[in-house]
Amino acid sequence: MKILETVKNCKRIGITGHKNPDGDCAGACCGLALFLRKAMPGVQTDIYLEPLPEALFENIPGAETILNEIPAGTEQYDAFIILDSIPERTGFAEPLFESAALKVNIDHHKTNPGHGDVSYVDGNASSTCEMVYDVIDSEMVDRKIAQALYVGIVTDTGVFQYSNTRESTMRLAGNLISYGFDFTSVIREVFFERTYMQAKMLGISLARAERMMDGACLFCSLDNGTITRYGATRQDFEGVSAQMLLTEGVDCAVFIHETKPGEWRASMRSGNIVDVARSASLFGGGGHTRAAGCTIYAGTGTEFAEAAKILLADIAAQLEADKDKDLKG
Ligand SMILES: [Mn+2]
Structure with a gap:
């Protein structure tokens, strides 16, 4: 063209x-x-x-x-x-x-x-x-x-x-x-370069991140209350998931923040195994194999926890499938 x-x-x-x-x-x-x-x-x-x-x-x-x-x-x-x-x-x-x-x-x-x-x-x-x-x-x-x-x-x-x-x-x-x-x-x-607020939000996100799936997945979610307390906005979370992925042993990083009450933005990065575009598509999102995102609409904490479980289950399944592949040689 x-x-x-x-x-x-x-x-x-x-x-x-x-x-x-x-x-x-x-x-x-x-x-x-x-x-x-x-x-x-x-x-x-x-x-x-x-x-x-x-x-x-x-x-x-x-x-x-x-x-x-x-x-x-x-x-x-x-x-x-x-x-x-x-x-x-x-x-x-x-x-x-x-x-x-x-x-x-x-x-x-x-x-x-x-x-x-x-x-x-x-x-x-x-x-x-x-x-x-x-x-x-x-x-x-x-x-x-x-x-x-x-x-x-x-x-x-x-x-x-x-x-x-x-x-x-x-x-x-x-x-x-x-x-x-x-x-x-x-x-x-x-x-x-990061703005001061981006550096601060990165620090908070990393401090709160939890290892899952034998350390292959690093997960962090921040609710709207936390975000507004600091006066942060969506742009202040640019690059958080990419930084999370730089943790030893991690193949998939999932960072989710509540952009406004009931609306959660998930940003995902992966190293070699997980197709995060596939996981994002479960919630109508998309992107690339190694970098993707989606928006999750969940009004309550329980609803959000359920949605996060679905997302993480897909990631776990992909990591598991890869393990099987390795065992079979
Ligand atoms: Mn592009």
Whole structure:
């Protein structure tokens, strides 16, 4: 797929990603928008996303042009592109996709069946940013586009440590840094640096985490009372499950926090065995084999405990099945 062919003759193009945008989603939206604005100068290209965390806003070129709401009187788009997401997860911009003349969907989540008139889904791609690089014309890439896409690759590969990192991912990253942006500070600010509140919430989560399944699973849940007492919000828990996974002997980390009363967000990471996308799908969630999430609606503590039991039973079953496989050689 080449995006310029797909959207040729379009005069108004809209782009969005998923709710609670991360580096890949925001980097892909901005990178693609910067390219389209350059390649199709007479065309209006708008980006719709929820407000970005500060580190992403500061490090993704083009982020200052993101619209956080639909301006009054916005007309139908000739083409509307959803990146790194399915339509249901896009949030406030979804009606713009539904009403667009041409609907395009580009995503690397293997659970996405593909939506719209033209879709490009590659579950093996490290990131949607890697796929965006594929669909744009490489000779038009500049330092800003390169940096936006680099942010997404760094985010979704955990700075090239996750198993979704391919040789082609490294080659592309090498190509992107040749445009000369300050990749050292990009990596630090986008991936490793935490806000004070994030550091605090990480500390609390790690202190409360419990080992299960002979130490192969690390589990932590925080209820809304605890979270509001500290004044934390969802973004303050970014990276907790990934950090939990770095504990010796752990193959699966499950971090669940109650975002608002009765609504629990589960974030899961795994090392080599557990397919957390499968476990997340039990509650209508999804993601990748090694990183996935879902939302659990449970009004009472008992309801939540029951739901958590179902999730953990699936993880235990997968670990058990792997053990059997080992025994059989
Ligand atoms: Mn992604």
